[in-house]
Amino acid sequence: MPVKVTVCEGCCCGNVDKGHPEVPVNYLLDAWNEYDIAKHVELEISGCLGPCSKHNVSVLKIQDKEIWIGELNEESHYKAIVEWASKFSSIQGGDAIPKILQDHVFDPDEDY
């Protein structure tokens, strides 16, 4: 599938024992079903992706382009991911990410 969302729930991301906010996995899975997103956008809940200091991390992959986003500390960040993925499931498409996530974009090769 050319479009994929990978949400980290590894050793740090979502680890409340380390003081990090929970990753709302059930919310994401329910939203993927409710809005029928899976037909066009794959959702993967993954183990550690590497840049733990940016907890909580997710990656939006479009074709061979990856957009890494970190410090997803609010429910609204995950809602924005659902919103972004839903657009790929509609006829509108597009790869612009919601404004609320733009400040959270980082380069995994440089920024951690």
Ligand code: FES
């Ligand atoms: S646990 Fe998420 S990047 Fe390491």
